[in-house]
Amino acid sequence: MDAIKDVTDFNGGVESKRGCLAAAPQVIRASEFDYYRSEINYFDPLRYKPSPQITVGKTLLAIDVDGTVIGLDARLEKIAKEIEESKYILQLDDGWDSFNAKKFDKEVWVSAVSLLSKYAHYILNEFSTVIQPPEINPVPNGTIDLSWRTKNGRFLMNIKGNENNMLASYYGDLYNNEQPIKDKLVNDSIIKHLAYWMRNLS
């Protein structure tokens, strides 16, 4: 793997006793790392208590895009790979779909992968469930889709950046319109009932 690295690589193999992200403060710049700005404390590096299964310092993957670092628990490696592969979206130019598609703002991509990693971590920590990686797809209008089909359910989240005070919208069900879930997200705060529903994506 090229850009997906174990955080210990960044820190000369020195492990921190304080918590996962504290292991590499000089690499993960606080001002650019979304979780540092988050109001949610489940992944706040100063408060985060890793579960007993996590080996501190050896379990965190970090994906770096132009200085924006997304951190992921190693159990979410498949998601990390999907995020890594999705970087191509940032290289797309106007008209990438052969029609009149827009090129992408980096902010939208960062919002998409941040939101994905945030929910994936929350579901992992709260429900001990690892969700499947979504397909991360560019949409001609400059937004990004996170698309899941699992044996239990289907789910689509469309990340818009911050268009008209709407960060994202989503729809999911357990096929045949069973237990549908549909709404909009105005910010990246975790919606608990959505996270609970997303356990179906494991």
Added chain:
Amino acid sequence: MSAVVKEEIPDNHFVFRSIRYSDWSKQNKKRPKEASFSSFPDGLSVNWEKHCDLENVFVILGSSKNIANGRYKDFREFRAIKLNVGEIKSLPLVEPSPIDVVHNPQPDNYSHSLVCYDEHNDEIRVKLADIVEAQYDLIVFSPPNHAEIQAKIEEIRKRNEEAFLDDGPPEEKLDKSTDQ
């Protein structure tokens, strides 16, 4: 210039939607990505089968240019899906939301039509993608006769180039709404 006649599209008619090969799911090659059903900017562009057979779908594609780079599109990069108008309009949505299929003829493409729905309605895109997967063998088509399609495209391109020399750029060929 006489007004272009717009017709009503009956529910038992069909429309073609072109989707690039790269816009199909990585995990399931029979399901297009939901992104293929983005109704941006004015609606989902389709061709009404009444005025455009399958072969012509690809001829129209190959004789139109990418608005961004000015190059002609390669029809071989696309597959066409054939959707029933009534089925589109009666998608089983958990929250009712208007979907309409309207004729939207263009100077160079009389069959051009639009499937209109809320751009932010993710449910519609999920269900359109799944309709295609469920009926894949019946409704998804690759270009039928490459040589014949290519010959027709060459003829149209040549005509366009001649018109360009005579009258300047053929604006309608770069019009975003004529892509389908």
